[in-house]
Amino acid sequence: MPVVVASQTWSLSVPGCTSLKEKRSVVRSLKDRLRARFHVSVAETDLQDVHTRAEIAVALVSSDRRLAESILDKADHLVRGNGRALVLDSRRDFHQTSS
Numbered sequence: 001m002p003v004v005v006a007s008q009t010w011s012l013s014v015p016g017c018t019s020l021k022e023k024r025s026v027v028r029s030l031k032d033r034l035r036a037r038f039h040v041s042v043a044e045t046d047l048q049d050v051h052t053r054a055e056i057a058v059a060l061v062s063s064d065r066r067l068a069e070s071i072l073d074k075a076d077h078l079v080r081g082n083g084r085a086l087v088l089d090s091r092r093d094f095h096q097t098s099s
Contacts, residue, residue, distance in 0.1 A: 005095045006068035008076060009045065009057040012085040023051045026084045033082075034058055038075050054085065065094060 017023040031042045038058070046055035058075055062068040072092060080087050 001063050001098075002065075003097050004062045004065045004068050005059065005097075006062065006065075006072055006093070007057055007059040008072045008090060008092045009055060010076075010079050010087050011089040012054040012056065012079075013088050014052055014054055014085045017051050020049070020051050023054060027054050027056065030079065030082055030085065031056060033078060034075055037078065038071050040071065040075065065096065068094065 014023050014026050017026065027044055031044065034040060034042045034056075038060075040058040040060045042056060042058045044054060045057045047053045056079075058072070060068060060071060062071075076090065079085070079090075
């Protein structure tokens with residue numbers, strides 16, 4: 001059975017944040033919603049010390065590439081529609097192995 005490891009990374013602008021504390025609140029909320037809704041691993045992966053920018057990534061493992069794509073599509077929709085952070089760029093990667 002194939003094993004699919006899928007990930008997506010978003011570069012975000014967090015306009016209106018005047019402190020790292022305020023930015024962390026926005027990023028934490030987004031991470032918590034992604035984790036709860038899609039059961040994915042999620043982390044802030046870069047720009048932790050910049051109060052107007054963020055980078056977050058999600059990862060998941062599945063036996064079905066179409067399911068992984070569907071989950072990432074829904075996660076992307078959530079990130080793009082969150083209202084507090086603007087997506088500047090995103091990248092999606094898939095790795096498939098046979099067991």
